Amino acid sequence: MATVNRIKLGSQGLEVSAQGLGCMGMSAFYGPPKPEPEMIALIHHAINSGITFLDTSDVYGPHTNEILLGKALKEGMRERVELATKFGINFADGKREIRGDPVYVRAACEASLKRLDVDCIDLYYQHRIDSKVPIEVTIGELKKLVEEGKIKYIGLSEASASTIRRAHAVYPITTVQLEWSLWSRDVEEEIVPTCRELGIGIVAYSPLGRGFFSSGAKLLENISKDDFRRHLPRLQPENLDHNKKLFDRVNEMAVKKGCTTSQLALAWVHHQGDDVCPIPGTTKIENFNENIKALSVKLTPEEMTELESIASADAVKGDRYTRDVTTYKDSETPPLSSWKAS
Template sequence: MAAIKEEEGKIIKLIRVPKMKLGSQGLQVSSLGLGCMGMSAFFGPPKPEPGMIDALKEGMRREKVELATKCGFKYEKGEFNIIGDPAYIRAACEASLKRLDVDCIDLYYLHRIDIRVPIEIAVGELKKLVEEGKIKYIGLSEASASTIRRAHAVHPITAVQLEWSLWVRDVEDEIIPTCRELGIGIVAYSPLGRGFLSSGAKVVENITGDDFRKFLPRFQGENLEHNNKLFERVNDMATRKGCTSSQLALAWLYHQGNDVCPIPGTTKIENLNQNIGALVVKLTAEDMAELDSIGSSVKGDRYASLIDTWLHEETPPLSSWKAE
């Protein structure tokens, strides 16, 4: 159980992170996860504090952490390549086991869906890895409702990782209901809008030349100006609630249900502690309605066109597959 100390005058308050069931196959995780992408790539030069790295090394004791990683998404020479064939999935898993120096990965995701490979084939290989003891549970990332159903019919899917936050709401129409119908846990990545829900337009001031956020429509021009006005409304509400805008945004997700595990990323211990503080922020029905109205007014696509999402990832039927 993680905990932080928060000074309140002379009172020190411990905030403990409870466990939650993720999916219906037996996996238990902390109610707040830690996204690690920002410590390695895509958000400019990785600059994790030494304390963050030390915390990760300590956490890698297998009895203290549930470890999740992904396969099927390669970034080479400025290009994204989605690969979902069985040979690659197996090779990627073996490589991750070696790099992480572990015998088994707790939760292994398909990072994106390869539209050239029937999802049944990809999940079939993941199923073999489960049977061999190399992974415990299977997850999907950025998968449509129909893909989730097809995958779940091959082997139970434990979790679907998707972008869900105050300013990303499209998954609520079909994907979230499908996960809940099938007993699949929901892992919300970028729950703080890639930093926007923490500091608004100021986040752009820290975007360097190789930070991929500069290509995102929501961080550009008139969209940025409009969205910053929404952030100011969130920040004002957070002030009234006695919390930060980050804590308010995370609390909104916690109030969506006990099957949701946000995984905000950070490179700083201070931010990690602040995120944990969201667990004690209470929201009323009126608070939730106000936040819903703010989030539904965001302008700009969440990704530039070069990155595939669940909107265009349907795979061919199993009958079309011919093994090479």
């Protein structure tokens, strides 16, 4: 098994394993929930292998993924991990809403602490930005939760550069979570440089392109009918043939390199810098073992250039999400002067 180094994320003191484990697919969105005993065994295997940075959210399930992690972190496991969860996406009366108002922030945190069965959350992210509430108001409440010892570090997910700046001015943001992979490179333009300027760590979710770099177009043959990836624009027939060429070219390079396509794609994210931690998710121990080996795949500057020319910013057809999903492009919030606390 590859040795897993530790890296510092952000400038507030958070230290994590150089690769994390995204836990969403164990409970939600990628088909039916997986058997709990198997998922707990996988989480324990990850921790024992040195992957100690675990990523969840209250919306995964909803709630069931946090409960799963709470069960997995009994008997001395809690002290060995860096636990990240998120708030901000709420389902009220079957409708999806984004909330960042102080009352909701506090209630969401208390509920997550209870489900995870912990006294403190290591890293607490705003999962999506509430465009109705000034970001300063949301961060102000999170700052109080830090001061009360309920959370240690604050993160943002899918936030624009300007939103990150405004948030960081209220209280230091430790990490920004964003989609970054060989087929999602738009964040390199403005968001990544902003994080680096401010000393904010970067957590890359979906570093394998939602599993596309594991199996290419065959991905759709292997996933269940209710897997949300079936609706992603990039995996629709009109875009898939084009995007398959990208997979084929990365695969050719992986064959020459003597690694798998997913290991090459993951290694590319690792080579972005020691302030970047990818969090590939999986539900199978053999896939986890494959992912961890990406840590020992070394890429030369020439190989990085070649990969980036194959996967240039405009090489992929189709958006990351369907139009109804909020992303960093929808994350601007009103000025603080407009806020009237109810």
